[in-house]
Amino acid sequence: MSREILNARRLLCPLPVIRTQDKVKGMQPGDQLEVIGTDPGVMQDIPAWCRINGHKVLETQAHDGEYMIVLEVGG
């Protein structure tokens, strides 16, 4: 299992979702991806994208204008 970080700062939705989608394509089930963005829309869009595509959100955090979501790649 690996853990990677995706810097999606300054990107506006849906670009963080697109970058997440593209990153996850190259990862294995069980791998974790930490997405960091500045568009508050990521807190809604990335979990929605995970739900419809079978990935699991492990953690979300909002701090000082930054938003962090950790997801686990589904099978």
Place this chain on the structure above:
Amino acid sequence: MSKQRKAVALISGGLDSMLAAKTVMEQGVHVEGINFFTGFCVEGHTHAIRAKDKAKPKRNNSLWVAEQLGIKLHIVDVIEEYKDVLINPKHGYGANMNPCLDCKIFMVNKAKQWIAENGYDFIITGEVIGQRPMSQRKETMPIIARESGADDLLLRPLCAKNLPATLPEREGWVDRAKLFDFSGRSRKPQMGLAASFGFNEYAQPAGGCCFLTDASYSAKLVDLWQARDNNKQYDLDDIMLLKVGRHIRPRPSFKMIVAREEGEGRFLQGYKKEFITMNCTSHSGPLVLIDGSPSAEDLYLAAGITARYGQGRDAEQVDVALTGKDGAERSIQVKPLLADELPEEWFI
């Protein structure tokens, strides 16, 4: 047992594509969604920027629709490829800078490529004859099918009965009798169908889901091109910035982007290394980006305008900080311009 057929549905986030996908899913076809991000999509961006919209839900409607339908959604970045559609539309523009017909042809063509690469059988769109004045007319339906290369792999479930049978219908992958014959601008048939599917909530974007249909946005885009000697190339930051702030062009040599509120100011802060910026220091006021090649005289004028939009607009003198792209800062003392010193034609 017959093979389960697979279709990809173009999902905009609006009601029609949602209903079209659901209609085909109801017939046992495996459906996944596809959504193309051109850079001009209304979804999300302005909500993310403007502080006054912070209380509104920031959901992406295409993702929301996919979740309601229980299907996967593939969001595809077509920003680069879309430039040619916008700059050289074979079928021209609509009322503004919207190349709707070329755009639809482009997207269906991309979906055609996608089904070929992913082993899918056909394409679904939520088009309805007569729904939109440029791209959804009886005459344009065959043009889209033909010029996209999708031909009879393109099924429009909401108006299929008004059109020749497509391959999915002829082959019995879907039952034509269970498709629809909607036409015209009325939304009643769609609302009735939504109710029958149990959809009580759906997005109804006024004026579509694309900034290019907006007169004000289009004027800013044309101004951007004209200011660059009609070089129509653009990058994502160019088109994002057209969505933000008050755009003022006092001289051909420069344009000002004035933040209208706190959220826009924060967004524009991210561009301080790419633009000369101004802000009042003796009074509170907005952040202003200066685009172009302003002369010293232009900068003095821009400072007067910047001061006009700050709390010191009625003061005799306002201090304005001018920061270069390299971060070097200097101060200019100006008298704020009066309201009648800002001609309307300066506003884009």
